[in-house]
Amino acid sequence: MSEDLTYIGFPAGVNKKCLEGVSYELDKDTDTLTITYAGKIYDFSLKSKSSYLIERYGVKKIQTVERVSGYLILFLLAAFFLYLCLLGRIEYSKQFFLAFFIICYGLIILFYAITEECGKIESFYRDSRCKRCGRDFAYEEYKDPLIREVSSRPKYEINITRYWECKFCGHKDTRTEELHYSQGRGEREDRKKTCSECNKEYAMIEYKLPEIKFINDIATTIRHYKCTFCGYNEITIEEEYIPD
Template identity: 40%
Template sequence: MDTETDTLTMTSEGDIYCFYLQSEAPYLIKRWGEKKIRLAGKVFGILALLLLIALIRFYFFRDHIVFPYNMTWLFVLITIGAIIFFFLLYDQLNSVADFYIKSRCKKCGKDFAYEEFRKPLTRKVSTPESFEITRTKYRKCRYCGDEDFDTHTHYIDCKGDKEKLTDETCKRCGNEHSIKEYRRPDVFEGADTAKTIRYYKCSDCGYQEITVEKVEFLGPM
């Protein structure tokens, strides 16, 4: 925490990304080419979207659609399975095409040359007005040894509301009711958890404190 600029910086290492068809990517690109791979991915993505729309329409008009005995659930399960299957194909084929482009060495020009040689680094920077995430991948050409850094930065809107009341005692000066939340917290909500980073400051001595609150959402019993 840089108290002069009121900026919190957090860094962490992630896992090296590997998709299911990565080992088959050179063969698929050689056999079909990038454009056909991307086109096939779009086709499967459109099929997944059309099936999803059909399933939604079936839900709203299910009282007017007659299926043979015990066939309704079979239709629903098959449709959901097909949606997942087509979406996975869409994702994997696009990953193959992207991998083909990004793994070409910038120095020697060979395809499928770059490999990650260390874990990617994630850098999160929080200021009172914004929250920035920068992810850096470290790659090296397996042919000529050229090193490349793939960096992407994006901003997310995660500012929440400050707590209305705080009554904590300052750990430095010992004054009661002096710790106040002085800036908006960073709130991150996932599928089953929510994390909130709050920023407090003593109104008497200026002592600063950061807390991380994590809440897990329980599923139905």
């Protein structure tokens, strides 16, 4: 389990910092933090795979496979919990527990991967249709997408904006959608820190709940601090690898 901690400070009169291609902008009046950075263009394997599967089977069959895989995940989870409830009540049930667990776990991983892949195929199919000429798989991204994370007191949301151009008619289109990562709020720290700007002890307080997002095996925690004396603001970004 490894950790990576980044500190970004906003002295009085400064509300924007750029670090390693990432822009951090803090509105000190509303305590809203906006983080923007470049995302990834759809990879070529997804493009060719989507085109082949959609043309061969159609989008409705892809959607059906996605839904069925999701239902099978729920069924396997229910079966596993039922097995736990009956564990010890049925003869030989304990002897087969490990095998049953391995089978359920493996199938859940398999169906989850199928669900994710079908979702990506369907999303790319929808995104790459030209709004002007109506052709499928017509749009190509002509520059890196922009990801924007907005942390305000009421909510924390992550959006991606993709930039498309039709290879047939030349029409350009921009689309923004919310990224539904697993995310939530953490707990504030009670301890106070020494201010990095005015050096007063016990001056820095965590003034709002931290945000936590999970992408693959990385948990990212963003904490927000403010000096009660000089008005210095600081955020910390901690990335922690969480193995399966």
